[in-house]
Amino acid sequence: MTGSSAEAGAWIRRFHPAPEAPTRLVCFPHAGGSATFYFPVSRAMSPGVDVLSVQYPGRQDRRGERCIDSIGELADAVVEELMPWADRPLTLFGHSMGASLAFEVALRLESRGIVPLGLFASGRRAPSRFREETVHRADDDMLIDELRKLSGTDSQVLGDPELLRMVLPAIRNDYRAAETYRFPGGPRLACPVVALVGTGDAQVTEDEAAAWAEHTTAPFRVRRFDGGHFFLNAHADEVMAEISGHIAGAAVADSR
Structure with missing residues (x-):
């Protein structure tokens, strides 16, 4: 099996290319996050899975580009960038806004006839499940407090005023995108959905996590982990095992 002719660029990062892998995992960062958040995932899952990480504009090496504060607009752009990589089955993983x-x-992929593995x-x-949230309208101090509560931002960044000034615009933009997102309605997904949730996450209730079942005609399940909103930092190995197991099971099903 040979690798795709696609090349990683501004939107797609491929830290550990795995051209012989039969499937690809596409990772979507949280609000304020970047593609490098998934570097350990890429390192751990390669070469069995070809891991692609999405890099949103307005951060790191894309800091000079205009931020996109619409989930729909972001999705339109990402799908176009992913099409060259869709020569292998794709599994999608997103945390929080991601x-x-x-x-x-x-x-959007399914509307083009590309059904993800999950x-x-x-x-x-x-x-x-809609919540009225206005963190993106808060002043800088309140936004920083929110970041500290969620524990998803590097403590070195939170303690460095100069770095904070650099990253806050992108973080605020992402919060705006996440908080103004409204599900437009439409067809259910044909791919399986797995909801991962921290048992102490105030951002997601049991009912809100279970409601993902309403968005797919395929199998659905919830996997709970001890911890808060960023439970995956403490349970990275378990989360990756969950993803790997799902991909392996889907591959067996496809071969029947």
Whole structure:
């Protein structure tokens, strides 16, 4: 089996290319996050799975580009970038805002006849479960407090005023995208959905996680982990085992 002719660029990062891998995992960062958040996932899962990480504009080496504050607009752009990589089955993983984006990307892929092996929605309520949230309108101090509560931002960044000034615009933008997202309705996914949730995550209730079942005609399940919103930091091995097991099971099913 030979590798794809696609090349990683501004949107898609491929830290550990695995051209012989039979499937690809596409990872979507949380609000304020970057593709490098998934570097350990790429390192651990290669060469069995070819891991692609999405890099949103407005951060790191894309800091000079305009941020996109719409989940729909982001999804439109990501799908176009993913098409060259769709020569292998894709599994989508998104955490927090990234889960909403991964869902919208999955819908767009399926509308083109590309059904993912699965969607992993981590730390995010189902699209049909709306909450009125206004963190993106808060002043800088309140936004920083929110980041500290969720423990998803590097403590070195939070303690460095200069770095904070550099990253806050992108973080605020992402919060705006996440908090203004409204599920537009439409068809259910044809791919399986797995909701991952921290038992102590105030951002996602049991009902909100279970409601992901309403968005697929395929099998659905919830996997719970001890911890808060960023439970996956402490349970990385278990989360990756969950993903690997799902991909392996899907491959066996396809071969029958």
